[in-house]
Amino acid sequence: PAYKAVQLDEEEGRRYMKQEMLKQYVLLYLEEGKYSMFGNGEDITKMDPIEAGKCIMDKVEEVYQRSFS
Numbered sequence: 001p002a003y004k005a006v007q008l009d010e011e012e013g014r015r016y017m018k019q020e021m022l023k024q025y026v027l028l029y030l031e032e033g034k035y036s037m038f039g040n041g042e043d044i045t046k047m048d049p050i051e052a053g054k055c056i057m058d059k060v061e062e063v064y065q066r067s068f069s
Contacts, residue, residue, distance in 0.1 A: 022064055026056065 006013045029037065035044045038059050044052040 018067055019064065022060060022067070026060055030056070 006016045029035075038044050038055050039047070039052075040055060042055075044055055047055070
């Protein structure tokens with residue numbers, strides 16, 4: 001259903017592409033070991049995995065919300 005919605009609605013397609021591009025950038029930063037942007041000044045590699053994941057998701061949400069302004 002989501003795939004069809006993206007095909008049929010241009011605005012939904014743009015939102016989908018924004019989300020996918022954001023995910024790919026996050027994965028690229030993580031793959032390249034560029035963790036500094038995710039930990040709010042803390043080293044996420046030394047955090048509990050759940051807390052590190054929360055920091056990453058918080059940054060994703062922050063960047064995603066800024067993309068609308």
